[in-house]
Amino acid sequence: MTPEPHKILLVDSYDSFTYNLASLCRRSIPGCAIYIIKNDQLPLPVLLPYLACFSAIIVGPGPGSPNVTEDIGLVRDLWKVSDQHLLPIFGVCLGLQSLAIESGARLRKLSVVKHGQVSRVKHTGTEIFKGVGDVDAVRYHSLHVELREHSNVEELACADDEGENGKVVMALKHKSRPFWAVQYHPESVLTGGGGIEVLINFWRLAQNWNKTQQRLIRMWDTEAHNLFGSPWPIIRPPPTSPCHNDRRLVSTTVLRLPNIPIPVICELFSVTDESSPFVLLDSAAQPGRYSIIGCLTAQSPQITHSIGDSFVHLKEGSSCSHIELQGHNIWSWLASFMNRRKASGGSPNSPFWGGLIGYLSYELGVQSLSVHPMPQADDPRHPDVNLVFVERSVVLDTTSGDVYIQSITEDDGEWIANTAAKLQTTAQEYSSSVTNDTPSSTKARPNTSTVTLPDRELYKSRINIAKEHLFSGDSYELCLTANTRITLNDPLAQKASRHHSPSWQRYKHLREVNPAPHAAYFRLHPTTLLASSPERFLSFSRPPNATYQLRPIKGTIRAGPGITRAFAENALRGSKKEVAENLMIVDLIRHDLHGVIGEDVEVKQFCGVEEYKTVWQLVSVIEGKPAEGAEDTDGRRANGALGWEVLRRSLPPGSMTGAPKKRSVEILQTLEDEERSLYSGVFGYWCVGGGGDWSVTIRSCFKYDGTYTCATHSASRQDVLPAVHKERTPEPEHWVIGAGGAITALSNADEEWEEMVVKLQSVLRVFGAAIPRGN
Numbered sequence: 001m002t003p004e005p006h007k008i009l010l011v012d013s014y015d016s017f018t019y020n021l022a023s024l025c026r027r028s029i030p031g032c033a034i035y036i037i038k039n040d041q042l043p044l045p046v047l048l049p050y051l052a053c054f055s056a057i058i059v060g061p062g063p064g065s066p067n068v069t070e071d072i073g074l075v076r077d078l079w080k081v082s083d084q085h086l087l088p089i090f091g092v093c094l095g096l097q098s099l100a101i102e103s104g105a106r107l108r109k110l111s112v113v114k115h116g117q118v119s120r121v122k123h124t125g126t127e128i129f130k131g132v133g134d135v136d137a138v139r140y141h142s143l144h145v146e147l148r149e150h151s152n153v154e155e156l157a158c159a160d161d162e163g164e165n166g167k168v169v170m171a172l173k174h175k176s177r178p179f180w181a182v183q184y185h186p187e188s189v190l191t192g193g194g195g196i197e198v199l200i201n202f203w204r205l206a207q208n209w210n211k212t213q214q215r216l217i218r219m220w221d222t223e224a225h226n227l228f229g230s231p232w233p234i235i236r237p238p239p240t241s242p243c244h245n246d247r248r249l250v251s252t253t254v255l256r257l258p259n260i261p262i263p264v265i266c267e268l269f270s271v272t273d274e275s276s277p278f279v280l281l282d283s284a285a286q287p288g289r290y291s292i293i294g295c296l297t298a299q300s301p302q303i304t305h306s307i308g309d310s311f312v313h314l315k316e317g318s319s320c321s322h323i324e325l326q327g328h329n330i331w332s333w334l335a336s337f338m339n340r341r342k343a344s345g346g347s348p349n350s351p352f353w354g355g356l357i358g359y360l361s362y363e364l365g366v367q368s369l370s371v372h373p374m375p376q377a378d379d380p381r382h383p384d385v386n387l388v389f390v391e392r393s394v395v396l397d398t399t400s401g402d403v404y405i406q407s408i409t410e411d412d413g414e415w416i417a418n419t420a421a422k423l424q425t426t427a428q429e430y431s432s433s434v435t436n437d438t439p440s441s442t443k444a445r446p447n448t449s450t451v452t453l454p455d456r457e458l459y460k461s462r463i464n465i466a467k468e469h470l471f472s473g474d475s476y477e478l479c480l481t482a483n484t485r486i487t488l489n490d491p492l493a494q495k496a497s498r499h500h501s502p503s504w505q506r507y508k509h510l511r512e513v514n515p516a517p518h519a520a521y522f523r524l525h526p527t528t529l530l531a532s533s534p535e536r537f538l539s540f541s542r543p544p545n546a547t548y549q550l551r552p553i554k555g556t557i558r559a560g561p562g563i564t565r566a567f568a569e570n571a572l573r574g575s576k577k578e579v580a581e582n583l584m585i586v587d588l589i590r591h592d593l594h595g596v597i598g599e600d601v602e603v604k605q606f607c608g609v610e611e612y613k614t615v616w617q618l619v620s621v622i623e624g625k626p627a628e629g630a631e632d633t634d635g636r637r638a639n640g641a642l643g644w645e646v647l648r649r650s651l652p653p654g655s656m657t658g659a660p661k662k663r664s665v666e667i668l669q670t671l672e673d674e675e676r677s678l679y680s681g682v683f684g685y686w687c688v689g690g691g692g693d694w695s696v697t698i699r700s701c702f703k704y705d706g707t708y709t710c711a712t713h714s715a716s717r718q719d720v721l722p723a724v725h726k727e728r729t730p731e732p733e734h735w736v737i738g739a740g741g742a743i744t745a746l747s748n749a750d751e752e753w754e755e756m757v758v759k760l761q762s763v764l765r766v767f768g769a770a771i772p773r774g775n
C-alpha cells in the first residue's frame with residue numbers, strides 16, 4: 001500500500017500570491033497534498049478536530065492588518081489552540097505579524113513601506129535558516145512587528161533599512177510552540193536564498209516535532225473530504241453540456257501575398273459598410289505577427305450577455321433568441337457552445353481557423369472575483385460579453401506574407417476560390433499601383449468634438465488616497481484609471497453610409513499614429529471598439545501540449561526624440577519603482593496561472609524593455625503548461641477549454657487592478673467614478689481548433705449605439721429584429737477612452753498624471769484633440 005501523502009493546510013487571507021506559496025510548498029515537501037482554505041471559510045470549532053489530519057499548516061500573506069478580524073479571520077486563533085490540537089505552523093508576512101502580536105509583540109507601521117522590493121536579510125543560520133547562505137528577499141509590507149522583552153517569540157532574521165525604518169524583523173520563532181514565520185515573501189520569483197531552502201528546513205523541523213510529540217495523524221475520511229475538497233491543484237475545465245461531436249473540417253487555401261496591407265484586405269469585405277458587423281484582430285506592430293479578419297455573413301451568430309442577466313442573447317441574421325442560462329454561468333455556456341463546434345484539419349501554421357472573436361468587459365472579471373461591479377447608468381445594460389462566431393476568415397502572417405483563406409462551413413469551396421481570386425487580383429493591382437498607398441484614413445477634423453478630460457486635481461487627490469491605502473497595508477499596488485469622453489458633433493463629417501464608415505476611417509488613423517501588436521477594429525452592435533493595445537493578456541496554443549502565455553506590462557515612459565534605448569532601459573529597468581511595479585504583477589500572474597494549471601509555471605522574461613510608437617514599456621513573460629492529461633477533458637482531443645478556464649479565473653487582468661487583486665478592485669471602486677466597461681477588459685479569440693489569444697483592452701476607445709435591440713428580455717424566445725436602416729441619420733457619437741497607471745507607495749502624483757496623459761494621448765489624437773498644456 002502506498003503511504004498516505006503528508007497533508008498540509010494552507011490558509012489563504014485573500015492574497016494574490018497564495019498559489020505561488022502552494023507551488024513552493026510542493027517543491028519543498030515532496031509528494032505532499034496541499035488543501036487550501038480561506039481564512040473565513042470554516043469556524044474554528046469545525047476546523048479543530050480536523051487539524052489532526054494535517055502534518056503542518058502554512059499561513060499565507062494578505063491585505064489588511066492582523067488586528068482586524070475581517071482581515072485575519074481564524075488565523076489569530078491558530079496560535080492559541082490547546083496542546084491537544086497543536087501542530088507545526090509556518091507564517092508568511094501577515095502570518096508572521098499575526099503570530100507576533102498574539103505572542104506579545106507590537107504592530108507598527110513602516111515609515112517607508114516596502115512593496116516589491118528586495119532586501120538583504122541577516123539571519124542566525126539556525127532553525128529555518130540552518131545551512132542557508134545569503135538571503136535576498138522580496139518584501140510586500142506596510143506593517144511590521146516590534147518584539148518586546150516578555151514576548152513569546154524570538155527573532156531569527158532582520159533587514160537593515162537604515163535611515164528609512166532602521167532594523168525590521170524578518171523572521172521569528174515561537175519560544176515554546178512549533179511556530180516559525182517570515183516577514184518577507186519566500187515564494188516571490190525574485191527571492192534568492194531564503195525561499196525553498198527555508199521551507200525545506202521548516203518541514204524538517206515540523207517532522208521532528210511531530211515525531212518527538214508522537215503526534216498521530218488522523219485518517220482522511222469522507223467528512224474531511226467534504227470539508228476540504230481536493231488538494232491543490234484542482235485542474236478542472238468549465239463544465240460543459242454533453243454534445244454529439246460533429247467535428248467540422250477546416251478548408252484552407254494559402255496564398256503568398258507579401259506587402260498587401262491589412263486595410264486593403266478588409267476593404268474587400270464589408271468594412272466600409274457602417275451598418276454591418278465587422279471584426280479585425282490586427283498585428284499592426286511587432287511583436288504581433290498574425291492579423292485575423294472575420295469574414296462575417298448576415299447569419300454569423302452574435303452572442304451577447306450582460307452581467308446580472310440570466311439570459312444569453314443569440315442573434316443570427318434578423319432573428320434573436322434569448323436563451324436562459326438555467327444555473328450555468330456565461331463561461332460554461334460558451335464552453336458548451338465551443339464544445340459543439342470543434343474543428344480539425346486546418347493549417348498548423350495559422351493560429352485561427354474560425355471561432356469566437358469579440359470582447360469581455362472589466363466588470364465581467366470583477367464579478368468573477370465575487371465583488372459587486374459598479375452600477376451602470378444605462379438600461380438595458382450594455383453587453384459585458386460581445387462575441388461573434390466566425391466561420392470564414394482570412395489570416396495574414398505579417399512576417400511571411402502568407403494569407404490563409406479558411407472556412408469551417410461545409411462545401412464552401414466556392415467562397416474560398418472567389419476570395420482567393422479577389423485577393424490575388426487586388427494584390428496585383430496594389431503592387432502595380434504607382435503610389436502603393438494604403439487606403440487613406442480621415443484625419444479627424446478639429447473643432448468637431450467636445451472632450452471631457454479627467455479633472456487633474458481630482459485625479460491627483462485620488463492618487464494620494466490610493467497611497468494612503470498602500471501605507472496602511474490594504475494593497476501593494478493600485479492601478480488607478482479615469483475615463484475621458486469625446487462627443488462628436490459634426491454631422492457632415494460623421495455621415496455613415498453603405499460605402500463610408502467613419503469608425504473604420506478613424507481606426508485606420510489610429511493604426512497609423514499608434515501601431516500596436518494587439519490592435520483591433522470591432523463593429524459588434526451595439527459596440528464599436530478601436531484598439532491599439534501593446535499588452536497581450538493570455539494566449540493558449542492549440543492542444544495537445546498547449547502553452548499558456550501572459551505578458552503583463554508595468555512601467556511606462558514616453559517615446560520620442562532623445563529617448564534612446566539606453567535612456568529607456570535606464571529609466572525603466574534601472575528604476576527601483578518601475579521594477580517593483582512589474583515584479584508585483586509578475587508574482588500575481590504566476591499565482592493566477594498556478595491556481596488553474598498547477599505547478600509548471602515559469603517566468604520566461606523579467607522586465608524586458610520594449611519600444612512602441614508612443615511609449616517604452618517594461619514587459620515580463622510568464623508561461624505555463626498544464627499537467628499531463630489535464631487538457632483532455634472529454635476523452636477526445638481537447639478544445640482549449642482549460643485555456644478558457646485560465647482566462648475566466650485570471651480576469652480582470654492583474655496589470656489593470658494591482659495586488660492583492662480582490663482588495664485592490666474593491667478600493668479602486670471607491671476611487672473611480674464609473675464603471676470601466678470595455679476598458680481594462682480583454683478582446684481576442686477562441687479558435688475551434690483549441691487555441692486562444694486575448695489582449696488587454698487599453699490604448700483603445702469605444703462607443704455604444706443608441707439602440708441595443710437584442711438584449712430586451714422578451715417573453716417570446718425568439719424575436720424578429722427590425723430591419724437595420726442602411727443610411728442612418730447621424731447622431732452625436734459618444735466615445736470613451738480609459739487611461740491610468742499603477743500607483744505604488746513610491747508614486748509621485750504629478751508624474752502619474754503625466755503618465756496617464758501619455759497613454760490617453762496615444763488614442764485621443766485620432767479625434768483631433770490634444771490635452772491643453774498645463775492640464
Ligand SMILES: C=C(O[C@@H]1C=C(C(=O)O)C=C[C@H]1O)C(=O)O
Pocket residue numbers: 479481535552553554555556655656698699738739740741742759
Ligand atoms: C492603465 C493602463 O496601462 C496599464 C498600466 C501600465 C503602467 O502602469 O505602466 C502599463 C500597461 C498597462 O498594464 C492604460 O494604458 O491605461
Ligand SMILES: NC(=O)CC[C@H](N)C(=O)O
Pocket residue numbers: 060061062063064065092093094095140141142143144472473474
Ligand atoms: N504581504 C502581506 O502579507 C502584507 C501584510 C500586511 N497587510 C502589510 O502590509 O504589512
